[in-house]
Amino acid sequence: MLFHVRMDVEIPHDLDPDIRAETVAREKAYSQELQRSGKWPHIWRIVGEYSNFSIFDVADNDELHAILSGLPLFPYMNIKVTPLATHPSDIAAG
Numbered sequence: 001m002l003f004h005v006r007m008d009v010e011i012p013h014d015l016d017p018d019i020r021a022e023t024v025a026r027e028k029a030y031s032q033e034l035q036r037s038g039k040w041p042h043i044w045r046i047v048g049e050y051s052n053f054s055i056f057d058v059a060d061n062d063e064l065h066a067i068l069s070g071l072p073l074f075p076y077m078n079i080k081v082t083p084l085a086t087h088p089s090d091i092a093a094g
């Protein structure tokens with residue numbers, strides 16, 4: 001199943017800088033491992049915002065929830081998930 005996910009990051013300004021840097025580094029490693037696995041095939045920065053648009057390719061809602069709730073930055077994010085279905089006019093879908 002494909003999902004479009006918007007992640008808006010709001011790290012508190014008073015968070016210890018070392019904890020902030022370590023959390024962001026863990027976020028990058030976690031994300032890149034999922035990208036390599038094929039479960040997170042796209043991630044795009046939203047211009048001018050500390051936000052991204054991502055596409056996830058996972059088995060079901062439960063797998064997506066597990067992935068998103070495991071994000072190191074999850075406590076500092078607002079996340080909006082949109083499930084995607086095939087468009088009948090999509091020439092790639094046949």
Ligand SMILES: O=C(O)CC1=CCC(=O)O1
Pocket residue numbers: 007009027028029031032050051052073
């Ligand atoms: O910076 C972001 O948009 C949050 C994020 C998600 C995966 C990652 O590496 O950073």
